[in-house]
Amino acid sequence: MQAKCGLVSVEELQRHLDDPAWRVVDCRFDLMDTEKGRADFNAAHIPGAVYAHLDRDLAAPVSAATGRHPLPEVALIEATIRRYGISAATQVVVYDAAGGGLAARLWWMMRWLGHSAVAVLDGGMAAWQAKGFAVEQVAQRPPEGTFQAQPRPEWVMDTEELSERLRAGRAPLLVDAREASRFRGEAEPIDSRAGHVPGALNYPFAQNLLADGRWRSSAELAEQWNALFAGQAPTEWAVMCGSGVTACHLALSAHLAGLPAPRLYPGSWSEWIRDPARPVAP
Incomplete structure (x- = not known):
């Protein structure tokens, strides 16, 4: 199967929910309430998804010299991506509440680290729920992946x-x-x-x-x-x-x-x- 590296529709993701080669990552986050994304994930998420917290997983700690979301050290994000259950052959689908403004961060980071098989869910959680597709509340603990970062400085x-x-x-x-x-x-x-x-x-x-x-x-x-x-x-x-x-x-x-x-x-x-x-x- 050809890798998806741009957008993926909710219909296509629904067809691949039971595919062990696919991994779904929920990137919902609220800048004004930094724990809301996790709470929303716990209330309902796409089956099999794991959660990525913008501040803790996709950014390094803020210092007096940095912006609000500095890139994490490569070794740390590599370990995080492995924890999501991602390996070299994994098709990754990332989503947020709707338009991808947050999910695109992980999309870019995966590609920056050499993983091209990553796509943003078009319309995000809103489009998924509008179709009436299944959601779950229990967080998954996938087997650790073997992802190896190959950064592109x-x-x-x-x-x-x-x-x-x-x-x-x-x-x-x-x-x-x-x-x-x-x-x-x-x-x-x-x-x-x-x-x-x-x-x-x-x-x-x-x-x-x-x-x-x-x-x-x-x-x-x-x-x-x-x-x-x-x-x-x-x-x-x-x-x-x-x-x-x-x-x-x-x-x-x-x-x-x-x-x-x-x-x-x-x-x-x-x-x-x-x-x-x-x-x-x-």
Whole structure:
């Protein structure tokens, strides 16, 4: 069977629920109530799913120099992925409440670590329940997998590199996934400063989705990216957001649209503004 590496429908996942080669990971999370995702998982989740906590599993502890969701050390995330029951031949399906804004983080991380057979569930838990498919409350404890990370460091851009290249006038094209009002500096409900990195473009990640939380078609996504880039797709570019999570949604969107893969700036806005000397555009 060909590996799924973009989106998977709820119907296809339902057909593979008993397939031992498939592993489902629930990534639901609420930034304002960090234990709500786990509580929602305990109340009802897709049968066989394991739970990934954004703060504890998919991010390292925050320090005075980092953003809100720094990437974990490779050895730690490798151990976490093994605990999920994932091995080299496992087809991984990740989901969240609806649109993939959180699940895309694990999708990107798996690919960054060399595992291409990973897909986001189109429409997430909302689409699954809308179809009336079965849910369960009991958490699964799968046998430990044998996943071995093969990280791709070239997929990541850190703050030091971005700062140096910005000063030298050769920064890559940067696309910010935050809402337009935050990007323009008109509102900032989360971070201490408003605005954006000079020269960045804005593509709010919600533009990738239909009203019901399912993804737009590849053709629609390609059209939106084409409009943003004025018909000239970049050869080198990077994506960011508030803390390096929803930026991964843009990476998935680019993948579906057939664009060259962007690098991820995991520190994103919340790390950029740690140093008040770094430039900010309103």
